[in-house]
Amino acid sequence: MDIEQKEDNIDFSSMLASTVHDMKGSLTMLLNTLDEIIVDTKNTNLNIYAQFSKLQYEAKRVNNNLIQLLTIYKMEKSQYNVNIEHYSVSDFLDEQILQSKSLFEFHNITVSLDCHSDLYWYFDRDLLSGVINNVINNIIRYTKDKFSLKAYVADNCLHIELHDNGRGYPKTFATTDSVSHKRVSFATGSTGLGLYFSSLVARAHRNKNETGSIMVNNNSEFGGGLFTIILP
């Protein structure tokens, strides 16, 4: 009896939070160290450079998934508090590109950013960064050699587009309409989680009667995949 009661008393959400906190500490060290090794070996030992770059990609995936899982969990339990503020969009996107700079270099991906420096918008920086980082990590894996980020305002909404020249998104979730998270299938693996997360984040952005959305299709300017997030 006693033992059972104790087990009931474990607070899963705080256990999850503290475990994730702990794992993130390790991941931070892992990523920082990998970054240092990559810089040190880039011009001296191509073999190690290549291996560690692959490791870096995988570690980032783990980190992204961890953030997504914890955020989704907190959102579903209404424990996540969205913090919308006014930010410079170009500064924000610059930073997202910088975050993956060494991987772009390793894969010889040409990156371009098209965003007016005076463009400011309202969003939750942590949430949107989770979305963009995750899409970028997918693009690094699937694009051939191009990636472009575009941001502009249309119909009173901020549009952020991520174009690549890969094979495009699989038919199962490529759509020209905005994606409802109910239609996301997890059978397709981690991309399913990413889309689910992205649509949750988009929908957490509201202004007056409008709600954010995402679009996934193969209308990229380079003929590959195009991911768009639209925030009111």
Place this chain on the structure above:
Amino acid sequence: MELDLRNKKILLVDDFSEFRFSVKKMLQSGGAANIDDVSNGEDAIDRMSRKNYDIILCDYNLGQDKKDGQQILEEAKHRGFLKTSTLFIMVTAENTMDMVMGAIEYQPDDYMTKPFTKEVLNNRVSKLLEKKHVLKDIEKAVSREDYKRAIALCDAQLAANPKNAMELFRIKSDALLSLGQYDDAINILEKVLSSRDLPWARLGIGKIYFQKKNYIEAKEHFQEIIGNNKAYMEAYDWLSKTLVELGDQQSAQKTLEEAVALSPKAILRQRALGELALKNNDHDTAEKSFKKSVAMGKTSIYKSAKDYTGLAKTVMNAKKNPVDALTILKDAEKDFQLNPEVMMQTAAMEGVIYKKIGHEGKAKEAIDKASALMEEHGAKVSPDVAMDVAKSFFDVGETEKGQKVMHDIVQNNHDDEAILKKVQDAFDDANLKDVGKEMIASTKQEIIKINNEGVNLVKKGMLVEAIEVFDKAADGLPQNKIVNANAAQALIMIIQKNGKNDKYIYQCKKYLDRLRKIDPNYPKFQQLVKIFGELNAV
């Protein structure tokens, strides 16, 4: 502006040495050469007290029962260790909202979430330095409480460059609020709200209605913020204050209980809850809250004797446990290293406890001690502390002693309705309603008479005589806003008339410094500072 970290003095605070090492390398790759690093809050504060840092990167979570990043920021700002140009970045492991929730008065310049690469770090630091540079003069004016200049600078920047518009609107509306220009402040905030319902803007509007004593309207704004964003803690604090003004102490307490459940780390909120619960005779909640605020006070600049006296009072009232109550007071004396302001509160409370358990001799001893401390240091303590001691005097039946302290409070705050109301409440509680009414009325009269005497002399052009009257009055009433402001004004007038004179300038400065301490937001003080500055510049 180029990012040049070479000459920047940088402090890293993180309990994880490997992380410090790796961030140090990142900053060095950006050119930084002058980097110190420490693992805990005590060392961080110690370093800041000895060196003027340009950039501080501080981890939020520094381990259990240790000062956290927010407490370090609060203490550093409070003790004046941060220049207005110092960049303070809070580093966190996860989403930052939990930290934002706890923050009340002081906020860092930015938050950064781990992990980040050296490119991101150096880019962010450079962008923030640039922004800090652009806003430098405005922040300086605000920190000198020269709100008029701050507003003029905000307007100039808003016209020239829309880049930091939200920040500028926020600073400008705060400055207008400090100057009492409520309608102008509301206009700006309404403009912000028309583009987006941002909680800080709505909070600003609610605060203005509160100042205007329009409590119903204020309440609606605070409730709307909470409805849209239940993590916006400041809205709970203001809603609770508003409900108290509306006479609904029960709902006010409930509001703070909800806030504390969401964000238990704010000491000021715990204390406010403890005090409300004490008034509502909810001893369980009061005890719980004061215990938490005492514990948090050990690492916080906001620690206060009130947490201990409040806890002692609950323990005494609810549990009839004088031994524990007295121990709590002894702890306070120890924790505050025999600070006289604290000692007068604890001694007075000791008197109350001894009286309750029938130790008349000890009760008298404690009360005499409190009384002597009040006699010696009374002029320097806040009306809050003085009132606390006076209430204890009433509690033990030392009516005369209590009245004397209250009289001093009224003398120094004769135009502050909120304080006068608290004084009257205390008299009511002590069954001295009419005595209190009479004392407040006659004391007000007394001050108004002296003040009018001076004002009449000014009107007759007898400035030297007027200064004499105000000088004498202000010396007896070091905390009275109006008298000190008039003293400064008469001095300014004589300088304007007869030209600069070292003695008058020196005197005038003294009164302005006093006013700054009493209430830097007092509109008349603002005007005087401005004129005085112009006079001195000539």
